[in-house]
Amino acid sequence: MLVDMDNEKERRLSAIQETVLSYNSSVKVNFDSVAGLAEAKQTLKEAVLFPVMYPHLFTGKLAVM
Secondary structure, eight states: OOOOHHHHHHHHHHHHHHHSOOTTSSSOOOGGGSOSOHHHHHHHIIIIIHHHHOGGGOOGGGOOO
16 A cells, blocks of 8 residues: 555644644643653653754654654
8 A cells, every 4th residue: 555655744743733732732731740750751852852852963764754
């Protein structure tokens, strides 16, 4: 089955954007709001936040969508 990669990429990006709370949201949740789970929080930061905050470090196969 051939998949249009641009369409698939757009679909995944849209799904992510719909589920992520924006900074302008009335719900204020941050990593400090969650007790414990230090390793899980660090993993999330590395996988989700770092590529957005430091895109110059994520090039080639590590490039952000």
